[in-house]
Amino acid sequence: MLYREALNLALDHAMEHDPRVVILGEDVGFYGGNYKVTEGLYVKYGPKRVIDTPIAENSIVGTAIGMAMMGLRPVAEIMTANFAMLAMDQIVNQMAKLRYMSGGKVFLPMVVRMPQGVAKQLAAQHSQSLEHMFASVPGLYVFCASDSISAYHGLLYAIRLDDPVIFLEHVLLYSMDFPFQKVENFDPFKARVLKEGKDITVVSYLKMVHDVLKACEWLEKEGISCEVIDLVSLRPIDFETIYHSVKKTKRLVVVYEAPKTCGFGAEISARVSEELFYFLDAPPLRIAGEEVPIPYNRKLELMAIPTPEKIYQQILSWGKRHGL
């Protein structure tokens, strides 16, 4: 099942079973969504529950907050994470804070969905990965989905939660086809071990997971066995699963598309160093984006972010330097 179809299925399911679920965002209704995630829902549930909004990101999230306060369960779509920067007041100052500031009296059962990341030659204002900006804010949950199973179950779980969730998708995943089946008791707070291995723990999420899996296939041929962890939740992070794996492999690599500085690599390697310093056989390795805005030119664009080849090469040379 296509990733976007899985998201659509989750939305459809939620809307069908709970009249309080509404969708709002730019082009989500009549047009069916810029990435077709909401396709068909406008016809099925009508314009009152699948709401086309003006291009007013701050107020898309803001009105969703008002709806959630009154007991609806809105799912707001921001066309891409880049545009969510216009909604940072509502996301950071409002959505994340109202429960706490009200001493628990206001709660916001809502989801703000958005895709992020490099697609192909969309240039600097359409290509960013900004997960760390959301994940640094207490009061938010930040989920992300790397395949159709985590897309379907993760989104459904986010809608059911009585707390606000930022739900991150990746532009390049929408038309990717993944095996799909409904699973019992899907828990987004638990990271998924996608592949077991004994030499290195590679932590990743969203689209990078697939680049990592490819690189790890090649590494296996070099005799290096990788355990691949997919973070389904970026806030909170399931450190237990990471620690458990690193205790076994004694080596940590974190792969992410955002610029290296102040990203998830920093957070995860710092935590692992704090907790498991004496278990480690090598300093943690971060493989991440370059410290540049994403360029338009394809060659430069691919230089700016990790690719399976780069992941493979960097792990290989780092491994050699540290006794693998």
Next chain:
Amino acid sequence: MSQTLAEKFYYLMKLGREFEIRCKEEYLKGNISGFLHLAIGEEAVHVGAVVGFGKGDLFCPYREHVLALARGMDPRLIMAELFGKATGVSKGKGGSMHLYEPKLDFFGGNAIVAAHLPHAVGAAYARKLMGEKAGVLCIFGDGATNNGTFFEALNMASLWEVPVLFLCENNQYAIGTHISKSSYLKDLYLKAKDYMPAVQIDGMDVFEVYKAVVEAKQYIETYGKPYFIEALTYRYEGHSMADKGDYRSPREIEMYKKRDPIDLLLQKSFKEGWLTEEQVKLIDQKVEAIVEEAVAFALASAEPSEEELYTDVYCGVCSDVIP
């Protein structure tokens, strides 16, 4: 009718005034800290609006003590919140700018200028979708009308046809900046008039505010559409306790104090025979006792426990409605 209204207005405005004068004293004593914004001088807008609006959700800015009192929030719980105590209406975690009581349909207290306007629009959308009739009252300052979110919210409210009463309290200043330096249009209701019915009223006359809000409420609930009121008013104090307000001449302040909303109410009420000196005295005594009791309650209340630091960040619950 006007007799009971006059009594109610006087009680609430006097309560608001005395409550806030006491807040100022408690702030200077160190019992209240942080940002404390007083609405002294603006009571006619706050009381006239909340009483006139009656039932319905309220979304307010940070200058909201009088609005909360007029809505019926317990003065003790407000004062305790200002003191940062566990018994405060927001458990001492919100402070002066963040009073919430969903049981009273009172949704803050927001410290980000203009940010609560879309909340009001969303709330009205939700109420309408759920088949409820009650409209939403959203109050904000003149400064908020220069913010992009203001225009986003007006546009969405009109486009979606939702019953929000936008009430702009134009006190001419945004902190230390006079409206002449911040707004191209000086009559702020003109910013809304192409979106919805919009009027400008005297915000020092509680009867006029009340009348305008009653009419507006009727309109938004009958037609399910938004409405805009600009109430001309003035704050006597600085923007917050951190501001002396001395960018305004004493003459200017005195000029407005001559049209003090409480004095105006009393003059009119005595003239019309709606209130007697005796009644006023009784109300004054009652107010004094309430304020005293609120402070005593706040003083006697405990600080939040250490565990409270970590509660209310998440509820962590899943509603089990989606199979």
